[in-house]
Amino acid sequence: MRTRTLGKTGINVSEVGFGAWAIGGTATLGQFQIGWGKVDDSESIRAVEAAFELGINFYDTADVYGAGHSEELLAKVFSHRRSLVVIASKGGNSTDKDGQWQKDFSGEFLSQQVENSLRRLKSDYIDLYQLHTPRTEEQLEQALANAETLEGLVEQGKIRAYGISISPLEHGLRQIEAGYGSTIQVFYNILQREPEKELLPKAKEADIGIIPRVPLAYGFLTGKFTRDSTFGPDDHRSHSVPPEKLRVWVEKTDRLKPIAAELGISMPQLALQYILASDAVSVVIPGAKNEQQVKQNAAAGQANVLTDEVISKIREAVA
Numbered sequence: 001m002r003t004r005t006l007g008k009t010g011i012n013v014s015e016v017g018f019g020a021w022a023i024g025g026t027a028t029l030g031q032f033q034i035g036w037g038k039v040d041d042s043e044s045i046r047a048v049e050a051a052f053e054l055g056i057n058f059y060d061t062a063d064v065y066g067a068g069h070s071e072e073l074l075a076k077v078f079s080h081r082r083s084l085v086v087i088a089s090k091g092g093n094s095t096d097k098d099g100q101w102q103k104d105f106s107g108e109f110l111s112q113q114v115e116n117s118l119r120r121l122k123s124d125y126i127d128l129y130q131l132h133t134p135r136t137e138e139q140l141e142q143a144l145a146n147a148e149t150l151e152g153l154v155e156q157g158k159i160r161a162y163g164i165s166i167s168p169l170e171h172g173l174r175q176i177e178a179g180y181g182s183t184i185q186v187f188y189n190i191l192q193r194e195p196e197k198e199l200l201p202k203a204k205e206a207d208i209g210i211i212p213r214v215p216l217a218y219g220f221l222t223g224k225f226t227r228d229s230t231f232g233p234d235d236h237r238s239h240s241v242p243p244e245k246l247r248v249w250v251e252k253t254d255r256l257k258p259i260a261a262e263l264g265i266s267m268p269q270l271a272l273q274y275i276l277a278s279d280a281v282s283v284v285i286p287g288a289k290n291e292q293q294v295k296q297n298a299a300a301g302q303a304n305v306l307t308d309e310v311i312s313k314i315r316e317a318v319a
Contacts, residue, residue: 001055001301006086006282007182007209009161011127013086015276016301017058018051018294019213019287023073024066026234029093030101034064036289037235041073043290048077050291052085054298060185060211060285062090062132063117071120079122088128088211089117090165092143105131105142107149114158129159130185133167140171144178165213172199176206183282188212190221190256190274190318191249200280209282212275216286220249221271222296223257255317263305268293272300274314 001014023044027035048059059078061070071089078085091113096102104110110131117126129150134140143164150162163183166172172184172195184203188195189212203210216222218237227250231238241249253267260270268286275284286297306314 001298004282005209006058006128006161007163008207009128009182009209011086011160013058013283014056014301015283016056016272016297017060017211017283017285018048018056018297019285020048020059020061020070020074021065022287022289023047024061024070027064027066027069029064030095030099032101033234033236033239035066035234035236036287037232039289044073045077046291047288047294048074050294051288051298052077054294055301056294056298057084058086058088058283058285060088060213062093062130063113063120064090064093064132068116068120071117075120075122082123086127087121087123088130089121089126090130090132091117092132092134103134103139105134105139105146107146110146110149111153114153118158125158125160127160128183129153129162130165130183131162133165134171135167140174144175144180147180150181163209163211165211169194169199173202176202176208179206181208183209183211185211185213185285187214188275188281189215189217190271190314191217191252193315193318196278200278204280210278210280212281212284215275215284216268216271217249217253220246220253221256221267223253223260223267225250225253252318256314259310259313259317263310265305266296266299268296269300270306270314272297273304273306274311276300276304277306277311 006013022036025039131143134143153159161182163181165185288294
């Protein structure tokens, strides 16, 4: 497994990480489904262990993934060998007294959420703590205003570094301008290439590590879905991928399949190596529910077969 440096942190990470959202299982925030349906914990643990055996050392989770269950699963696998892995978590979401989803990036709330995550992770520290998707200008301003809180947690040794998992791309540019933190996590995949225009070059210049999330486009870039695919009510894709988007994503993915076949690689490997072609990227974090998915993902960090010509063909195929 090849490695890269996580932005300005100096932390060495595997090129391919492990996105631990899906293994959290079902979860809600307010009235919204944010999980991936039911999962088998024993299968999830085997997947995490397989990732470690394949050289993956970066694991990305959040306090709301399975209402903390994702963090607890990582603790089961790594609490006895904590120093061998890099764990990133996130905070900033809650449900108010009326049962509504709300964002809170106040220093007091984040400090408490860090303590809660440390308890679930059975760890004295979190390698990277990320503010979980501020969506409005007001939320971003609150997040940027609390750098002192995060710096204090670094001084206390409770976190090693911090960043933001952004929602609007403009928030990433604002973060860079403000000199806030060391990383930006962002939606970036072959079907959602907007970060290439401005965010990636500016992050590279500022030595801010880019962590692409949903690099397989909610699983669509694996090539296993069709126009007729549906998702259960406990799977967030039932509302986050409406029929028109599903149709477009399936059509574009189908145009990529001949490229992967010609190269003799899997669709996940094609999708992940496209992302890793950017030197602004520190680590890509595909999710996985089982050992086989982990093996397909890990292959992308073992042998890069994408030439500039192939990258151009990929972009033409999804234009």
